[in-house]
Structure formats: structure tokens, C-alpha cells
Amino acid sequence: MRYGQLVIGPAGSGKSTYCHMIQQHCETIHRTVYVVNMDPAAEHFDYPVIADIRELVQVTDVMEDEELNFGPNGGLVFCMEFFLQNIEWLEEKLGDSEDDYILFDCPGQIELYTHIPAMRQFADVLKSWNFNICSVFLLDCHFIVDATKMFSGIMTALSSMILLELPHINILSKIDLLSSKAKKSLDKYLDPDPHDLLDEVSAHVDPKYQKLNKAISSLINDYSFVQFLPLDISDEGSKDNVLLQIDMTIQYGEDLDVNTKAMDGADDQD
Ligand SMILES: Nc1nc2c(ncn2[C@@H]2O[C@H](COP(=O)(O)OP(=O)(O)OP(=O)(O)O)[C@@H](O)[C@H]2O)c(=O)[nH]1
Numbered sequence: 001m002r003y004g005q006l007v008i009g010p011a012g013s014g015k016s017t018y019c020h021m022i023q024q025h026c027e028t029i030h031r032t033v034y035v036v037n038m039d040p041a042a043e044h045f046d047y048p049v050i051a052d053i054r055e056l057v058q059v060t061d062v063m064e065d066e067e068l069n070f071g072p073n074g075g076l077v078f079c080m081e082f083f084l085q086n087i088e089w090l091e092e093k094l095g096d097s098e099d100d101y102i103l104f105d106c107p108g109q110i111e112l113y114t115h116i117p118a119m120r121q122f123a124d125v126l127k128s129w130n131f132n133i134c135s136v137f138l139l140d141c142h143f144i145v146d147a148t149k150m151f152s153g154i155m156t157a158l159s160s161m162i163l164l165e166l167p168h169i170n171i172l173s174k175i176d177l178l179s180s181k182a183k184k185s186l187d188k189y190l191d192p193d194p195h196d197l198l199d200e201v202s203a204h205v206d207p208k209y210q211k212l213n214k215a216i217s218s219l220i221n222d223y224s225f226v227q228f229l230p231l232d233i234s235d236e237g238s239k240d241n242v243l244l245q246i247d248m249t250i251q252y253g254e255d256l257d258v259n260t261k262a263m264d265g266a267d268d269q270d
């Protein structure tokens with residue numbers, strides 16, 4: 001088995017920072033985690049990579065191509081489709097070592113998680129390569145200051161979950177930026193009650209949308225998944241907790257324990 005996290009979420013939600021942070025955190029606890037840059041438009045990230053999609057295809061090249069003539073978003077979709085058609089490029093880069101743990105730092109364009117099949121196809125490929133994967137959806141904690149924003153953040157998370165059909169973890173990122181007062185009231189946003197959200201949203205939105213908002217609220221309620229883990233990158237305990245929850249989701253460690261026990265058993269017999 002191999003293990004992986006598909007790190008997704010809106011533009012600027014902290015995906016690349018998260019990947020770098022998890023990689024460094026794992027290094028300090030003597031675990032090796034690799035990162036793949038999956039964003040063909042990435043301009044900046046700080047982590048070392050084992051594969052970078054830009055080596056295969058770059059959005060700027062696609063946009064400059066006079067026959068294709070794409071803008072930035074069409075260009076990105078083209079790149080992801082091109083990547084899937086050339087998936088053996090990644091297969092070669094990743095190799096096939098047992099127990100590898102890989103973070104895939106994905107692009108932030110929302111259309112990849114609402115209706116375009118590329119990311120879903122990629123998830124299926126990873127599964128066929130023996131990866132236990134989950135999606136890790138990051139949402140910037142400034143979304144919680146406004147119930148209408150939170151509503152849309154939750155809907156985005158929900159849409160990604162439905163499209164990818166993977167075990168799914170939601171993270172509220174950048175908690176270090178919250179005031180201590182905001183941190184204290186964080187709990188109600190980590191496991192938000194759709195009815196309370198609806199009340200808050202209704203106070204701000206034109207009453208003619210009341211029925212629609214109510215329908216959305218009961219949809220969120222029906223899925224009853226919309227819980228968020230807080231991530232404060234200035235707090236070791238917070239990082240540990242996020243990693244532990246994800247490890248449990250992808251069953252990382254369970255097989256290792258068994259292997260270690262099996263080896264201990266073999267040692268005992270010597
Ligand atoms: N204080 C703080 N800043 C953060 C954190 N995570 C990300 N940032 C900042 O937020 C900005 C965006 O972070 P990125 O990690 O590039 O976000 P991203 O989701 O990879 O962005 P795209 O790839 O463009 O979609 C950068 O200026 C980061 O330094 C965090 O946990 N705390």
C-alpha cells in the first residue's frame with residue numbers, strides 16, 4: 001500500500017503552505033513525506049518536490065500557443081487533461097515503493113471540483129496504483145467571519161466531496177491569524193449547525209432567497225459531514241492533530257504496526 005493526500009481548496013486557502021508545513025513537520029518526527037506540485041500555473045512554493053507537473057505542461061505555454069488560444073482557466077483545464085493523457089510521466093516519477101506517503105498540491109480552480117472530471121479521474125488512477133488516498137479540503141478561516149461566506153465555503157467542500165468520492169477531511173486554515181476572541185468562538189464553526197447558519201444568512205440576504213437558503217441548509221444537514229479541523233501552523237499540537245486524523249482516515253500506520261509486530265515476532269523466534 002501507498003498513502004496520499006489530495007490537497008484541495010479555493011485559491012489562496014493555504015494548500016502549498018500546508019504541504020510544506022506537513023513535510024517539515026514529518027521530517028522532525030522522522031517520517032518521510034513527499035510532495036508533488038499538481039498546479040501547472042504555480043508560481044511559488046517552498047517545498048522540494050519529487051514531481052512537478054510544470055515539467056510536463058505549463059499554463060503559460062498553453063496560453064501562448066496560437067492554435068489553442070486559451071485564457072488562464074481554459075488553459076488549466078487543458079493542462080489537467082493533457083496530464084491525464086500522459087499519466088505515465090507521473091507513474092515513472094513516483095516509482096512503486098511500498099509505504100510511500102505523498103501529498104498532491106492541487107490547483108485552486110473551483111471548476112475542477114464541481115463538474116470537470118479530471119481530478120476525479122486522477123483520484124481513480126491513484127487508487128489503481130494502490131494508493132490509500134483522501135481529499136484534504138482547506139478553507140481559509142476568514143470565511144467564518146461571515147455566515148454567507150461560510151455557506152458558500154461549505155457548499156464548495158460538499159461539491160468536491162461528491163465529485164471526488166474520496167474519504168474527505170475539511171480543514172479551517174490560517175487559525176494563527178485569528179484574534180484570541182475569534183479563536184474562543186471557533187467551536188461553533190468547526191461543527192456548524194446548518195439551522196444557525198441559515199438564521200445568520202437570512203439576516204443578511206434578500207428574503208426572496210429564503211426558500212433557496214433553507215433548501216441549501218437542509219441539504220448541508222442531510223450530508224451531516226461539514227465538520228472542520230482547525231489548523232494553526234504556529235501550534236505543534238494542532239499540526240499533530242490534523243496529521244493524526246488524516247493518517248487514521250487513510251489507515252496510515254495500521255499496516256506499519258502490523259509489519260513491525262510481524263518483524264518483532266520474527267525476531268522473537270530467533
Ligand atoms: N498566517 C498564515 N498565512 C498563511 C497560512 N497558510 C497560507 N498562508 C498565506 O496565504 C497565502 C496563500 O497561501 P498558499 O499556500 O500559496 O495558498 P494556495 O492555496 O497554495 O494558493 P493557490 O495555489 O494560489 O490556490 C500566502 O501568502 C501564505 O503565506 C497559515 O496557516 N497562516
Ligand SMILES: [Mg+2]
Nearest residue numbers: 015016039042
Ligand atoms: Mg498553491
